[in-house]
Amino acid sequence: MTEQAGPASGRTIRSVKIAFNIIDVLQERDDIGVTELASELGHSKSTIHSHLRTLEEREILVREGDSYRLSLRILDMATHVREQVGNHDVIQDEVESLAEETGEIAQFGIEEHGRISYLCKATGDRAVETASRIGTQQPIHSTSLGKTILAFLPAERREEIVESTELTRMTPKTITTREELYEELEVTAERGYGIDDEENIEGLRCVSAPVKNGEKVLGAISVSGPSSRFTNDRFHDVLSDYVRRAANVIELNTKFS
Numbered sequence: 001m002t003e004q005a006g007p008a009s010g011r012t013i014r015s016v017k018i019a020f021n022i023i024d025v026l027q028e029r030d031d032i033g034v035t036e037l038a039s040e041l042g043h044s045k046s047t048i049h050s051h052l053r054t055l056e057e058r059e060i061l062v063r064e065g066d067s068y069r070l071s072l073r074i075l076d077m078a079t080h081v082r083e084q085v086g087n088h089d090v091i092q093d094e095v096e097s098l099a100e101e102t103g104e105i106a107q108f109g110i111e112e113h114g115r116i117s118y119l120c121k122a123t124g125d126r127a128v129e130t131a132s133r134i135g136t137q138q139p140i141h142s143t144s145l146g147k148t149i150l151a152f153l154p155a156e157r158r159e160e161i162v163e164s165t166e167l168t169r170m171t172p173k174t175i176t177t178r179e180e181l182y183e184e185l186e187v188t189a190e191r192g193y194g195i196d197d198e199e200n201i202e203g204l205r206c207v208s209a210p211v212k213n214g215e216k217v218l219g220a221i222s223v224s225g226p227s228s229r230f231t232n233d234r235f236h237d238v239l240s241d242y243v244r245r246a247a248n249v250i251e252l253n254t255k256f257s
Helices: 014-029 034-041 045-057 073-084 088-102 144-152 155-164 178-191 232-255
Strands: 061-064 067-070 105-112 115-123 137-139 194-197 204-213 216-226
Touching: 014 034, 014 045, 014 067, 034 045, 045 061, 045 067, 088 105, 088 115, 088 216, 088 232, 105 144, 115 144, 137 144, 144 155, 144 178, 144 194, 144 204, 144 216, 155 178, 204 232, 216 232
Parallel strands: none
Antiparallel strands: 061 067, 105 115, 105 216, 115 137, 194 204, 204 216
């Protein structure tokens, strides 16, 4: 399992872990019964049944016959989380504009638990679809969003994340040593934007710019596409300008909101 940055390890509650493991499985499987859940999670049927009853009572799950699924209450939670991010509407508008202008995939991400969480995503008319979707996470060291945010975080937080993250090789081009990553972050900070040169997905390049409010890094905005279209000239001279302009619009609206 990939080690992630976060609170220091300490006492945890087994029953809470089981409950969230159930939710994770239901998110992937749509609906599933007690026997299958017990087998997949390695717990007794009675243990799983008790957790399912509790989650159903709290209206997190819905029982349909002998199976369970996540309830629509999850959507209400997701909406609340989204609205906690300041100027979400402005961010969404800029992500959509960026996708329309470039014809590619545009995304906005924030750092959570030492990884990148996607807040917004839009798809242009020439875009090559990727597996990322709103609410999912990606490694921070192999994505342009992640490296961009890291480059502009306070040094203490940046070091905390880098030193506690396993630099897993995602492609042959992924940075896998901390020394190399720190060098990349220094370059990113100097030029004002970050890149992913087929480091997370082979054949896909990405460029992103930080979105800040004063010294605070709110997140980063990016545009991604196939390396065949993301030539070096377009990558560094054209698309880097697009993402920096989009970031500037979000920053101005945040500053004066």
